[in-house]
Amino acid sequence: MTQTDSKFADSDQSSCNQPSASGVLQDVHISPLLMEDFLELARENTEKDLETCGVLGAFLEHGTYYVTTLIIPKQESTSSSCEALKEEEFFAIQNERSLFPVGWIHTHPSQSCFMSSIDLHTHFSYQAMVPEAFAIVMAPTDQSRSYGIFRLSDPGGMSVLKECEESGFHPHGEPADGSPIYEHCANVFTNTNLSKYGLRY
Numbered sequence: 527m528t529q530t531d532s533k534f535a536d537s538d539q540s541s542c543n544q545p546s547a548s549g550v551l552q553d554v555h556i557s558p559l560l561m562e563d564f565l566e567l568a569r570e571n572t573e574k575d576l577e578t579c580g581v582l583g584a585f586l587e588h589g590t591y592y593v594t595t596l597i598i599p600k601q602e603s604t605s606s607s608c609e610a611l612k613e614e615e616f617f618a619i620q621n622e623r624s625l626f627p628v629g630w631i632h633t634h635p636s637q638s639c640f641m642s643s644i645d646l647h648t649h650f651s652y653q654a655m656v657p658e659a660f661a662i663v664m665a666p667t668d669q670s671r672s673y674g675i676f677r678l679s680d681p682g683g684m685s686v687l688k689e690c691e692e693s694g695f696h697p698h699g700e701p702a703d704g705s706p707i708y709e710h711c712a713n714v715f716t717n718t719n720l721s722k723y724g725l726r727y
Contacts, residue, residue, distance in 0.1 A: 551658050554584065554628060555717035556593040561673065564596060564631055565664050572635040572666060577608035579632035581616050582662075583625030591628050591658060592720055595620070606695075607644050608632050627655060631662040639665035639674045641708050643696050646678065649708075650687040653678050660711045675711045683707040 568578035583595035597619055599610040610616070610630075620627055629652055632645070641649070645661060652659035663674045678684050682701025690698060698707055 551713040552586075552589050552591060554591040554593065554658055554660065554711075554714045555720050556582070556714065557720045558716045558718065560593065560596055561631065561662065561664065565633070565666065567598065568633045568664070571603060572633055575605045575635050576603040577606070577633050577635060578603060579608040579610055579630060581610065581620075581627065582629045582631060583620045583623065584628040585623075585625060591626060592717075593628060594720075595623065595625055596631070605636060606642070627652060628658055629660040629662065631664065634663055634665040634668070636667055637665060638668045639663050639671040641676050643692075643698060644694070646683070646687055646698065646708060647690070647693075649676075649678060650684070653680070653684065654688075658713065660714050675714050676708050677711050678708050679705040683709075 564578075564580055565572075567580075571578045579599070579601055581597040581599060582593050583597065584591040584593040586592075597616045599616045600612050602609045602611060617627070619625075630648070634640075641661065641663065645663070649659070649661045652661070657680065659677065661676050663676065665672055665674075678687060679701060682703045682705035686698050686701050686707055701707060
């Protein structure tokens with residue numbers, strides 16, 4: 527995650543409020559408080575070694591996405607997986623607020639900070655909808671990296687996941703272009719000025 531002190535995008539930035547179709551990723555800003563609050567909300571599950579997941583909604587202004595909403599959906603969890611239930615409910619919330627589904631956040635209560643094969647398949651659906659979509663992994667017990675912000679490499683990782691029909695935990699082949707299957711996001715910034723966001727259950 528990259529730190530930034532910049533405020534909201536300048537109003538003279540030459541971009542309409544539409545997703546990019548050029549293949550160039552638009553910037554995403556997210557409050558670090560959102561991640562801290564999510565970890566606190568997940569603490570009870572974390573202490574039980576159960577994963578917790580949340581969905582992130584953002585508005586698009588002058589070519590930049592601003593994450594303003596964290597939705598905690600109904601979910602089923604194990605120590606190594608978390609599945610959101612009744613997706614139509616949180617998509618309805620995002621549609622009501624004209625928000626883009628720019629990503630999701632989940633915990634690894636006792637594992638290291640990485641994207642599992644199940645995580646990759648979950649994220650594929652987000653990135654297929656919004657190219658800027660990202661996955662935040664919060665790993666409080668990982669001494670080397672307590673969180674990570676990831677995306678599938680494109681086109682490499684996206685192609686691998688598009689062709690994969692397996693479920694559960696399973697290995698994936700390397701992308702044909704030699705890229706890693708997923709990577710750290712270079713276009714996602716923490717923005718301390720973006721302190722207000724909504725929380726929905």
